Amino acid sequence: xxxxxxxxxxxxxxxxxxxxxxxxxxxxxxxxxxxxxxxxxxxxxxxxxxxxxxxxxxxxxxxxxxxxxxxxxxxxxxxxxxxxxxxxxxxxxxxxxxxxxxxxxxxxxxxxxxxxxxxxxxxxxxxxxxxxxxxxxxxxxxxxxxxxxxxxxxxxxxxxxxxxxxxxxxxxxxxxxxxxxxxxxxxxxxxxxxxxxxxxxxxxxxxxxxxxxxxxxxxxxxxxxxxxxxxxxxxxxxxxxxxxxxxxxxxxxxxxxxxxxxxxxxxxxxxxxxxxxxxxxxxxxxxxxxxxxxxxxxxxxxxxxxxxxxxxxxxxxxxxxxxxxxxxxxxxxxxxxxxxxxxxxxxxxxxxxxxxxxxxxxxxxxxxxxxxxxxxxxxxxxxxxxxxxxxxxxxxxxxxxxxxxxxxxxxxxxxxxxxxxxxxxxxxxxxxxxxxxxxxxxxxxxxxxxxxxxxxxxxxxxxxxxxxxxxxxxxxxxxxxxxxxxxxxxxxxxxxxxxxxxxxxxxxxxxxxxxxxxxxxxxxxxxxxxxxxxxxxxxxxxxxxxxxxxxxxxxxxxxxxxxxxxxxxxxxxxxxxxxxxxxxxxxxxxxxxxxxxxxxxxxxxxxxxxxxxxxxxxxxxxxxxxxxx
Amino acid sequence: xxxxxxxxxxxxxxxxxxxxxxxxxxxxxxxxxxxxxxxxxxxxxxxxxxxxxxxxxxxxxxxxxxxxxxxxx
Numbered sequence: 001x002x003x004x005x006x007x008x009x010x011x012x013x014x015x016x017x018x019x020x021x022x023x024x025x026x027x028x029x030x031x032x033x034x035x036x037x038x039x040x041x042x043x044x045x046x047x048x049x050x051x052x053x054x055x056x057x058x059x060x061x062x063x064x065x066x067x068x069x070x071x072x073x074x075x076x077x078x079x080x081x082x083x084x085x086x087x088x089x090x091x092x093x094x095x096x097x098x099x100x101x102x103x104x105x106x107x108x109x110x111x112x113x114x115x116x117x118x119x120x121x122x123x124x125x126x127x128x129x130x131x132x133x134x135x136x137x138x139x140x141x142x143x144x145x146x147x148x149x150x151x152x153x154x155x156x157x158x159x160x161x162x163x164x165x166x167x168x169x170x171x172x173x174x175x176x177x178x179x180x181x182x183x184x185x186x187x188x189x190x191x192x193x194x195x196x197x198x199x200x201x202x203x204x205x206x207x208x209x210x211x212x213x214x215x216x217x218x219x220x221x222x223x224x225x226x227x228x229x230x231x232x233x234x235x236x237x238x239x240x241x242x243x244x245x246x247x248x249x250x251x252x253x254x255x256x257x258x259x260x261x262x263x264x265x266x267x268x269x270x271x272x273x274x275x276x277x278x279x280x281x282x283x284x285x286x287x288x289x290x291x292x293x294x295x296x297x298x299x300x301x302x303x304x305x306x307x308x309x310x311x312x313x314x315x316x317x318x319x320x321x322x323x324x325x326x327x328x329x330x331x332x333x334x335x336x337x338x339x340x341x342x343x344x345x346x347x348x349x350x351x352x353x354x355x356x357x358x359x360x361x362x363x364x365x366x367x368x369x370x371x372x373x374x375x376x377x378x379x380x381x382x383x384x385x386x387x388x389x390x391x392x393x394x395x396x397x398x399x400x401x402x403x404x405x406x407x408x409x410x411x412x413x414x415x416x417x418x419x420x421x422x423x424x425x426x427x428x429x430x431x432x433x434x435x436x437x438x439x440x441x442x443x444x445x446x447x448x449x450x451x452x453x454x455x456x457x458x459x460x461x462x463x464x465x466x467x468x469x470x471x472x473x474x475x476x477x478x479x480x481x482x483x484x485x486x487x488x489x490x491x492x493x494x495x496x497x498x499x500x501x502x503x504x505x506x507x508x509x510x511x512x513x514x515x516x517x518x519x520x521x522x523x524x525x526x527x528x529x530x531x532x533x534x535x536x537x538x539x540x541x542x543x544x545x546x547x548x549x550x551x552x553x554x555x556x557x558x559x560x561x562x563x564x565x566x567x568x569x570x571x572x573x574x575x576x577x578x579x580x581x582x583x584x585x586x587x588x589x590x591x592x593x594x595x596x597x598x599x600x601x602x603x604x605x606x607x608x609x610x611x612x613x614x615x616x617x618x619x620x621x622x623x624x625x626x627x628x629x
Numbered sequence: 630x631x632x633x634x635x636x637x638x639x640x641x642x643x644x645x646x647x648x649x650x651x652x653x654x655x656x657x658x659x660x661x662x663x664x665x666x667x668x669x670x671x672x673x674x675x676x677x678x679x680x681x682x683x684x685x686x687x688x689x690x691x692x693x694x695x696x697x698x699x700x701x702x
Contacts, residue, residue, distance in 0.1 A: 034655055038648060045644050052635065074637060206637045213641050217648070221680055225671050409659070409666040411652040411677055 027178035028398065029405045035414025042214070042418045043191055046207050046425070050195030053203045060457045063200035064132060064437045065296050070205060072302035076309030078205040079293040080317075081212035085427035087168050089219065089321050089420070093403075094396030096325025097342055099264050100249030101628055102256075103325070104318045109276040111314045112621045114284035116614050118294070119307035122285050124598050125508050126295060127303045128590045134288040134504070135442040141507040141591050142518030144446065149522060151442035153496050154288060155435055159468050162431035163475020169424035170476070176401045177417065185476050188421070192428045193469040196436075197462050201296060204433040208293070211422035212313075218412075218419025219320040222400070225407040226327035239330040243339065249326065252628045258551070265553030274559025278566045279494075282501035289434045301601050304610045311617045315624065321400075328399040332406070334380075335390040340402075343374040348395045351384060359387045432472070436464045495533070498562040499525025502569030510577075511585060511592045517576035525569030532561045635697045642691025649685025652677050 031039075057063040070078070095103040131137045135154060139147035170184035195203045230236040240249050248255050248262065255261045256268040284290060284307070297303035332340040350369035354361040363385050370381045383391040394402060404416040440461045445452070452460070503522040506513045536543050536557055546564070547556040588595045606612055656677025659665060665672040 034651060038651065041644070041647060045640065049640055206640065209637050210641055210644065213645070217645070217684060221676065225674070225676065228674070229671060405668075406670050407676070409669045409672070409677060411655045412680065415648060415652065 027174075028176045028394075028401050029413060029417070031177060031414060031417070032410040034410045035417065038411060038414030039418050039421065042422065043187070046191055046195050046210070049206050049210070050198040050203045053199030053206065056202060057198070057200035058455075058458065060440075060454050060461070062202065063458045063461050064440065065292075066200065066202035066205055068296055069202075069298050070293075070296045070302070070306075072297060072305035072309055074205060074209055075294050075297040075302060075306035077212050077313065078208040078296075079290055079306055080310040080313045081208035081215075081426050082290055082293055082430035083427075084212065084215060084317065085165065085423050087165065087172075087424070087427075089215070089423055090172065090397050090400045092321045093325040093328070093400040094342070094398070096322040097328050097396050097399045099262075100326065101252055101318070101322055102262060102264050102266075104252060104322050104628070105271055105275060107314060107318050107321070108252075108621060108624060109271060110280045111284060112311050112617060113276060114280040115307040115311040115314065116617060117281065118285045118291075119304045119311075119610060120614055121593075122504075122508065123294060123303045123307070124300060125591060125593070125596065126291065127297075127300050128596060128598065132295075132441045133438050134286055134291055134500070135438055137591075138503065138507070138518070138522075139442070139446075141515075141588075142503065142513075142522075143515040145519040146503065146515070146522055147442055148447070149519065149526075150496070150500060151438050153526070155438050155443060157496065158289070158431045158435035158438070159471045160475050162428050162435070162468065162472035164479055165424060165427050165431065166472055167476040167479050169421070169428075172401075172420065172424075175398065176420075181480070185473060188425055188428065189469050189473055192425055192432060193466055196429050196433050197465040200461065201292065201433050201437070204429045205293060205296060207429060208426045211426040214415075214422045215419045216320065218416040218422075219324075219400075219404075221412060221416075222403045222407060223319055223323040223327065226324060226331060226403065229331060230327055236326065236330065240326065243330055249329075250628065252625060254629055259547075259549045259553070259556065260551045265551060266556050266559065267549065267552075270547070270556050270559040270563075274556075274563045278498050278501060278562040279559065281505075282497035282562065282566070286500045286504050287497065288438060289430050292434050292437060299601075300599060301604070301608075301610065305608075305613070308610055308613045308617060312620075315617070315620060324403045325399050328403050332399070332402055338377075338380075340394070341374065341376055341380075342394050342396050342399060342402075343370070343376065345395050345397070347373050348393050351393050353387075360385055428472070432465050432468045435468045436461045439464045439468070494558060494562060495526055495529040495565075498529060498565040499569040502566045503573065506570060506573040506577075507592070509593045510574075511588055511595055512577050512582050513573055514577045514580040514582050516580050517573045520576050521569040521573035524572050525565045528568040529561060529565035532564060536561075636695045638691050639695040639697060642688050642693075642695060644688070645684045646688025646692055649681050649683070649688050651681070653681030653685055656681050 056067070059067075061067055092103050092106065126134075126137060129137060129140055131140060133151075135147045135151040138150050166185050166189060167181075169188060170179075170181040173179040173184040174181055195207055199206070227233070227236065230239060237247075237250065241247055253268060256266060256271060259265050259267050294303050294306045297306050328342070330339070332342070334340045347366075347369045350362065351360050351366035352362075353359065360366045367381065367385060370376050370384065376384075380391065384393060401420075404413065408416050440457055444460055444464075445457065449456075499522050502525055503518050506521065507518055532546055536546055543552055543557045544550045546552075547560045549556070552560075585595050590596050656675055656679075659672075659677060660675055
């Protein structure tokens with residue numbers, strides 16, 4: 001769920017995070033006692049919820065699947081919240097500052113169609129098969145080998161991601177508040193381990209819903225006050241056109257006809273096929289981190305409604321993420337009242353201060369970076385080089401915290417910071433709860449101890465949460481001391497998503513797909529993805545080959561790499577299946593479209609019908625894309 | 630919420646009520662004393678009062694509507 005792209009339809013580039021520490025300016029905000037009280041109450045509340053729910057997490061079904069008792073609303077909000085990390089909020093806000101509303105693609109086409117597809121088409125198979133996890137579905141459909149491959153890769157990815165997420169949060173807290181990195185890592189990991197370890201998935205889901213409300217409560221003020229100050233929509237548009245001399249900041253599709261026509265360097269085919277189909281469908285329909293939330297629904301109708309409810313909120317997220325980025329473009333000011341221009345992390349890093357005298361450590365490098373990679377006025381560049389007071393460089397990723405500090409006084413600032421912390425913690429809790437389930441059901445049970453009692457597996461689940469958090473802390477310190485690892489951790493996630501989607505779609509919609517074909521397709525899809533990554537990593541010019549254009553930028557490579565890995569998996573499964581023996585149709589009931597008898601659901605009033613709400617989502621989604629064409 | 634005595638909405642209500650009360654009270658104090666934080670924009674809109682008040686009202690609504698004794702049937 002992180003990464004400027006590849007992975008999830010959400011963002012925030014990890015590789016940029018360490019650079020945020022480089023320009024050792026003063027913290028962006030100073031908390032007052034009221035702010036600290038707001039944050040402390042939040043921590044108290046999440047741990048209270050964990051203790052309260054401990055008594056309702058005694059069986060494995062309760063601990064790992066929240067008793068499959070969640071309503072559609074709770075499952076739906078948790079489904080979206082597990083993805084709504086602070087890194088995404090800050091990363092995409094910064095992207096909106098740089099690229100305008102092009103960044104919205106990751107919230108709309110990069111999420112909505114996949115969420116609707118999950119709810120209406122795929123959920124019945126996950127739900128009817130009564131699987132505990134996505135690797136569990138692969139086991140039922142393609143056998144043990146496919147399950148183990150998916151489970152081990154997913155479990156490793158979850159703890160590493162959790163560690164990177166933890167480190168990212170600590171860096172943000174350091175930059176925004178000046179907090180010690182170890183303090184942030186330990187406090188957040190203790191809280192997550194406590195409430196997930198005590199209350200299991202139910203506690204994680206409860207807290208995700210709570211965190212979702214807090215994120216909105218803390219972040220919504222920024223666009224409201226920003227729009228008032230900017231003079232509404234027309235005022236904002238006028239100011240952006242005046243300052244930036246371009247109206248492309250308001251167009252989603254108009255400038256995507258060629259790679260060089262838009263600042264992201266993406267083509268609409270990459271957005272539609274790579275992001276809108278492969279990456280988005282891969283993430284939202286096969287990543288167990290989010291699917292687990294929906295599997296906890298109390299019946300099939302609720303499981304189908306949950307992603308649809310979630311899609312309404314997902315469509316609204318740009319209001320608290322993209323809009324603040326656009327507002328920051330015209331409203332952020334330097335102490336002298338001039339427009340503050342944010343810069344890339346590379347410029348911030350080049351202009352890092354010397355610890356001894358608070359002057360720029362490498363003036364030549366800094367001057368070169370500012371002149372080539374920023375549009376900072378010459379006078380301001382000189383002020384930065386001379387170390388004049390009040391001349392600070394802030395990166396795009398800091399757009400959201402800067403806007404928060406601009407409008408929020410005591411109390412409200414604490415609420416905004418709590419929203420950021422809540423976002424980080426919901427991401428971490430999602431990682432460790434999904435890790436615990438996959439570890440216990442798909443690795444420990446089939447490979448280590450098949451004959452344990454139910455309470456034994458609950459104990460294993462609880463211990464795996466503690467171990468998962470401990471490994472995550474180790475991963476956080478590892479990336480702290482070897483920043484380059486972030487690249488690989490981020491890429492790790494993208495290696496599996498597209499092949500997994502290919503395997504699950506072929507398994508779910510083609511009854512002829514066989515077990516050896518499923519395993520081979522998944523394996524070779526992963527190999528393809530890794531190979532393409534390594535190829536471009538060591539031969540950057542080959543980016544043009546992967547993305548099919550000499551003008552393509554790294555963002556496009558991620559989209560096309562996913563597409564090729566998906567196609568490889570589908571082709572391999574198709575070809576190998578033709579030469580191997582399929583399962584008897586009778587064994588595919590509950591697993592494959594066309595041979596599954598779906599349970600008949602009780603009739604409900606029209607306003608509770610999932611198809612009605614899905615149509616409404618599609619209409620709003622289409623309308624928004626046309627409106628911002 | 631089935632199977633749990635206290636619904637999540639009640640927890641949310643409690644948190645919003647506490648936050649709303651704290652922020653709104655501070656906003657009133659700020660307005661009376663005129664002691665606004667430096668560098669914060671649009672202080673004339675008295676944001677803590679109305680935003681804190683909004684959170685407070687939402688909190689009261691959720692606490693009353695999802696009070697455990699009422700919601701468990």
